[in-house]
Amino acid sequence: MESSRRKFLKIAGLSVLGVGAKPVLDSLVQAGEPTYATDQEALEGTHWAMVVDMKKCRDDCRDCITACHRGHNVPEINNAKHEIKWIWNEDFKHAFPTQEHEHLAERLERQPFMVLCNHCDNPPCVRVCPTQATFKRKEDGVVMMDFHRCIGCRFCMAACPYGSRSFNWFNPRNYLDDTNPDFPTRAKGVVEKCNFCAERLAIGKIPLCVEACKEKALVFGDLDDPNSEVRKILRERFSIRRKPGLGTGPNIFYVI
Amino acid sequence: MYDGGKITAGLVIFLILITFPFWYNRGKASTTPERPYPKDQKACVEATNYMKASHMQLLNNWRDNVVRVANRIYTNKNGKTFKMSLTDTCLDCHTSKADFCDKCHNYLGVLPYCWDCHLTEKGKT
Ligand code: SF4
Ligand code: SF4
Numbered sequence A: 001m002e003s004s005r006r007k008f009l010k011i012a013g014l015s016v017l018g019v020g021a022k023p024v025l026d027s028l029v030q031a032g033e034p035t036y037a038t039d040q041e042a043l044e045g046t047h048w049a050m051v052v053d054m055k056k057c058r059d060d061c062r063d064c065i066t067a068c069h070r071g072h073n074v075p076e077i078n079n080a081k082h083e084i085k086w087i088w089n090e091d092f093k094h095a096f097p098t099q100e101h102e103h104l105a106e107r108l109e110r111q112p113f114m115v116l117c118n119h120c121d122n123p124p125c126v127r128v129c130p131t132q133a134t135f136k137r138k139e140d141g142v143v144m145m146d147f148h149r150c151i152g153c154r155f156c157m158a159a160c161p162y163g164s165r166s167f168n169w170f171n172p173r174n175y176l177d178d179t180n181p182d183f184p185t186r187a188k189g190v191v192e193k194c195n196f197c198a199e200r201l202a203i204g205k206i207p208l209c210v211e212a213c214k215e216k217a218l219v220f221g222d223l224d225d226p227n228s229e230v231r232k233i234l235r236e237r238f239s240i241r242r243k244p245g246l247g248t249g250p251n252i253f254y255v256i
Numbered sequence B: 001m002y003d004g005g006k007i008t009a010g011l012v013i014f015l016i017l018i019t020f021p022f023w024y025n026r027g028k029a030s031t032t033p034e035r036p037y038p039k040d041q042k043a044c045v046e047a048t049n050y051m052k053a054s055h056m057q058l059l060n061n062w063r064d065n066v067v068r069v070a071n072r073i074y075t076n077k078n079g080k081t082f083k084m085s086l087t088d089t090c091l092d093c094h095t096s097k098a099d100f101c102d103k104c105h106n107y108l109g110v111l112p113y114c115w116d117c118h119l120t121e122k123g124k125t
Helices: A003-029 A063-071 A106-110 A124-128 A155-159 A208-210 A227-234 B004-023 B046-068 B086-093 B097-108
Strands: A036-037 A048-052 A086-089 A113-116 A132-134 A144-146 A216-221 A253-256 B073-075 B081-083
Touching: A036 B046, A048 A113, A048 A227, A063 A086, A063 A208, A113 A253, A124 A132, A208 A216, A216 A227, A227 A253, B046 B097, B081 B086
Parallel strands: A048 A253
Antiparallel strands: A036 B073, A048 A216, A086 A113, A132 A144, B073 B081
């Protein structure tokens, strides 16, 4: 008796499950889930980096800065407290404070160094971001910002030892005469920085600043590829990085 | 009772105020806004009903895919592919944000902040 009731319950249970599950399974099959994919043209790399050849960089040229800031709708605010910078000039003693000394070559002393986010191997900005708005892409090492998620707490600004991040104290649109519709602006209360032109890498283009430099002072490439141009330059020439002692592992190299 | 008159008057005023929206709109059914659908297009990225109800989820998935995963191409259930872009893809057909998006959002009282950053000008090629 006992065993037959158990059998009955088992069969009943299974058949209820079968009848109930069919429409669910059907609907799943019908849905034919949509899929997401990368662009076929996307540049392939596993460790993006940049080399800045300061022997080629001209003091009076701002082509890279103009191209980047135009392309990304970065507002021009002429106030050091409020300005927004993705790529900018810094003098040697501020860019490389631990390597400065009183007998520095005159050329280095006066030459403006082009600086941007270092897309660090071990980025402190990512570690401190409470919302994961700042994150490092495992696939290619780009340190990205998801502007949608930024809550403006500015922990990343405090954590970044290179001043690579800017905060929007005002609506940036008030400071833009001309906007590039292919890239959004930011909103008041959001932090921003160089994104290594992720939106261009995704469609097979090199970063804007690199493209804009007529002197070919900027070189972009994959550090994991021994045949890449960045690796070739680093093999042949002496290069330095900004504040290497901090252990952030910057991926922007300067040939001086 | 002290000030009975004042209390009654106050109650009457309170009742009138709180019921104001009901009798003010009496007899008038509110109508859902008419929105212009693109004339040269037959289908959206997904079925119209799904888009009506779930465009926000779709856009959210697009956003996460583009920004966080570096995926740019969306293939819908029918195998058709689209570039995941609000300014390029959506506004390509729905050319007027004011007529299409704002009308309905205003009617429903939802204020999405997409356009605080995304530009409404159609993308240049
Ligand atoms: S340079 Fe600053 S903002 Fe860029 S990855 Fe390093 S810590 Fe982050
Ligand atoms: S890599 Fe792109 S975002 Fe970064 S500084 Fe250069 S142009 Fe600007």
